[in-house]
Amino acid sequence: xxxxxxxxxxxxxxxxxxxxxxxxxxxxxxxxxxxxxxxxxxxxxxxxxxxxxxxxxxxxxxxxxxxxxxxxxxxxxxxxxxxxxxxxxxxxxxxxxxxxxxxxxxxxxxxxxxxxxxxxxxxxxxxxxxxxxxxxxxxxxxxxxxxxxxxxxxxxxxxxxxxxxxxxxxxxxxxxxxxxxxxxxxxxxxxxxxxxxxxxxxxxxxxxxxxxxxxxxxxxxxxxxxxxxxxxxxxxxxxxxxxxxxxxxxxxxxxxxxxxxxxxxxxxxxxxxxxxxxxxxxxxxxxxxxxxxxxxxxxxxxxxxxxxxxxxxxx
Amino acid sequence: xxxxxxxxxxxxxxxxxxxxxxxxxxxxxxxxxxxxxxxxxxxxxxxxxxxxxxxxxxxxxxxxxxxxxxxxxxxxxxxxxxxxxxxxxxxxxxxxxxxxxxxxxxxxxxxxxxxxxxxxxxxxxxxxxxxxxxxxxxxxxxxxxxxxxxxxxxxxxxxxxxxxxxxxxxxxxxxxxxxxxxxxxxxxxxxxxxxxxxxxxxxxxxxxxxxxxxxxxxxxxxxxxxxxxxxxxxxxxxxxxxxxxxxxxxxxxxxxxxxxxxxxxxxxxxxxxxxxxxxxxxxxxxxxxxxxxxxxxxxxxxxxxxxxxxxxxxxxxxxxxxxxx
Numbered sequence: 001x002x003x004x005x006x007x008x009x010x011x012x013x014x015x016x017x018x019x020x021x022x023x024x025x026x027x028x029x030x031x032x033x034x035x036x037x038x039x040x041x042x043x044x045x046x047x048x049x050x051x052x053x054x055x056x057x058x059x060x061x062x063x064x065x066x067x068x069x070x071x072x073x074x075x076x077x078x079x080x081x082x083x084x085x086x087x088x089x090x091x092x093x094x095x096x097x098x099x100x101x102x103x104x105x106x107x108x109x110x111x112x113x114x115x116x117x118x119x120x121x122x123x124x125x126x127x128x129x130x131x132x133x134x135x136x137x138x139x140x141x142x143x144x145x146x147x148x149x150x151x152x153x154x155x156x157x158x159x160x161x162x163x164x165x166x167x168x169x170x171x172x173x174x175x176x177x178x179x180x181x182x183x184x185x186x187x188x189x190x191x192x193x194x195x196x197x198x199x200x201x202x203x204x205x206x207x208x209x210x211x212x213x214x215x216x217x218x219x220x221x222x223x224x225x226x227x228x229x230x231x232x233x234x235x236x237x238x239x240x241x242x243x244x245x246x247x248x249x250x251x252x253x254x255x256x257x258x259x260x261x262x263x264x265x266x267x268x269x270x271x272x273x274x275x276x277x278x279x280x281x282x283x284x285x286x287x288x289x290x291x292x293x294x295x296x297x298x299x300x301x302x303x304x305x306x307x308x309x310x311x312x313x314x315x
Numbered sequence: 316x317x318x319x320x321x322x323x324x325x326x327x328x329x330x331x332x333x334x335x336x337x338x339x340x341x342x343x344x345x346x347x348x349x350x351x352x353x354x355x356x357x358x359x360x361x362x363x364x365x366x367x368x369x370x371x372x373x374x375x376x377x378x379x380x381x382x383x384x385x386x387x388x389x390x391x392x393x394x395x396x397x398x399x400x401x402x403x404x405x406x407x408x409x410x411x412x413x414x415x416x417x418x419x420x421x422x423x424x425x426x427x428x429x430x431x432x433x434x435x436x437x438x439x440x441x442x443x444x445x446x447x448x449x450x451x452x453x454x455x456x457x458x459x460x461x462x463x464x465x466x467x468x469x470x471x472x473x474x475x476x477x478x479x480x481x482x483x484x485x486x487x488x489x490x491x492x493x494x495x496x497x498x499x500x501x502x503x504x505x506x507x508x509x510x511x512x513x514x515x516x517x518x519x520x521x522x523x524x525x526x527x528x529x530x531x532x533x534x535x536x537x538x539x540x541x542x543x544x545x546x547x548x549x550x551x552x553x554x555x556x557x558x559x560x561x562x563x564x565x566x567x568x569x570x571x572x573x574x575x576x577x578x579x580x581x582x583x584x585x586x587x588x589x590x591x592x593x594x595x596x597x598x599x600x601x602x603x604x605x606x607x608x609x610x611x612x613x614x615x616x617x618x619x620x621x622x623x624x625x626x627x628x629x630x631x632x633x634x635x636x637x638x639x640x
Contacts, residue, residue: 058532087542088542093538095541101535103535104535
């Protein structure tokens with residue numbers, strides 16, 4: 001049985017001009033221990049998908065319909081207090097910017113211990129022991145001292161390690177990582193990715209990785225899902241997707257990688273930009289930017305079939 | 316920490332020097348001091364002798380340093396009206412004003428924090444909307460109108476609270492006469508302190524609400540929620556602490572302003588404090604008393620600001636570290 005199964009998830013933003021859809025019925029499944037990447041440009045709905053799983057959407061965003069089945073329970077129908085027992089304990093989260101994710105006025109120890117206190121009855125000394133153990137696991141030197149320190153005393157990479165330690169604190173079954181390496185230096189990025197990969201392998205934790213970086217996806221995930229304008233446009237094994245992309249958007253993304261362009265020539269790019277929520281084109285949302293678009297693409301929206309949502313690719 | 320206190324001490328001295336120049340200028344500019352002292356019957360030649368004796372004919376800088384030298388020793392001149400050292404007159408009235416400011420500050424702190432937090436957590440709740448509407452009215456109504464309205468309603472019509480004076484007082488060690496320890500004294504504090512707090516209360520509710528709304532949008536709040544901790548802890552430990560940092564800064568300056576606002580409140584309620592006596596002194600052109608008031612209020616400003624900065628340093632770990640450097 002799948003660990004996480006999302007069915008026809010629709011997330012809307014209630015705006016003054018009326019509700020607009022940020023996620024238009026996406027579905028995916030994640031097996032225990034599996035690592036799934038969600039990629040797409042800014043505004044594709046990647047982060048919205050990540051936050052909606054634990055219902056951490058900030059107003060005016062809300063889940064309009066669909067199911068989020070985690071270990072047999074529909075998270076979308078749970079009350080706030082029931083969801084709290086899942087958050088942090090069975091599903092951990094890692095955020096994008098480690099500089100903004102830790103509370104500046106609370107010590108590292110306080111921010112770790114409160115999570116343990118909320119979910120388990122272990123004694124204060126046991127809890128401290130667990131925190132130190134986790135910090136050691138994410139390769140933070142002298143963890144005992146770190147507990148007394150404040151976020152501003154740590155570098156960005158160190159903070160992201162602390163955040164990973166917090167996400168792992170209660171042995172969750174799933175970690176949702178929203179752009180975990182985007183805000184970091186390239187060297188630190190590689191370290192953090194390596195760390196995430198090892199931890200997931202060793203602990204058997206499933207990973208839902210949100211990123212716009214295809215390189216990160218290639219290194220970390222088993223399967224990849226490409227989002228465009230709130231819809232899944234392609235889903236495949238990561239290796240297959242990178243070797244042979246089928247959707248023109250995925251192909252465009254891969255062609256845009258600098259290493260795929262001959263030196264000295266201008267970089268490839270997909271013309272135009274992602275449509276806003278208020279100005280969604282008819283038919284396939286990608287057709288205004290697609291070089292394969294035909295009349296049918298403008299009027300009818302293609303469904304996801306055999307891992308790709310495109311009239312041209314499906315035939 | 317000692318480094319920080321030393322820095323603040325020097326700053327305080329500079330502020331007080333500037334104030335002394337202003338005070339000295341007032342002394343010389345508000346008419347002829349002799350006229351206040353001797354009246355009309357003294358002849359011009361006698362006046363000239365007196366002027367010479369008092370050093371009023373000396374160069375200005377000499378007069379200033381003489382003034383400064385006396386001021387440092389606590390001698391700010393005799394009050395023309397009370398025929399007593401001006402500083403003593405003011406200091407005798409200080410307890411009344413400080414007690415009033417203390418009560419008003421307590422009212423502001425105890426109401427604005429819960430009200431502001433509530434308005435931020437439930438911005439669409441009818442009570443929150445009501446608080447915001449009333450606070451807007453509160454900001455716009457002048458103090459003396461609030462005072463008169465309260466007196467009319469609670470003293471004249473309902474007879475619940477006394478409308479003037481301090482009531483029964485108790486003398487503490489050091490001659491501090493307090494109204495905080497008797498029921499009658501506390502009853503007399505009610506209306507004046509509500510009036511005084513009415514100026515700042517709406518401002519602080521709005522400030523706390525605004526800051527809190529902003530903090531609630533931040534990533535660390537979302538991360539705190541993602542950890543599965545209780546909503547109370549998210550709001551009152553994670554959000555409130557960050558909300559209060561800027562509020563503490565503003566609050567420090569505003570406590571000083573509150574002391575200044577007591578002039579109006581004390582006058583309406585016949586509250587025998589510094590503000591009341593200040594207005595009297597203005598009417599009587601009692602210059603030494605004005606100067607004494609100015610200097611005492613400045614000292615209060617300097618002290619409260621220093622205290623607030625120290626509290627800020629205790630709450631904000633980022634500042635604590637830079638203080639050590």
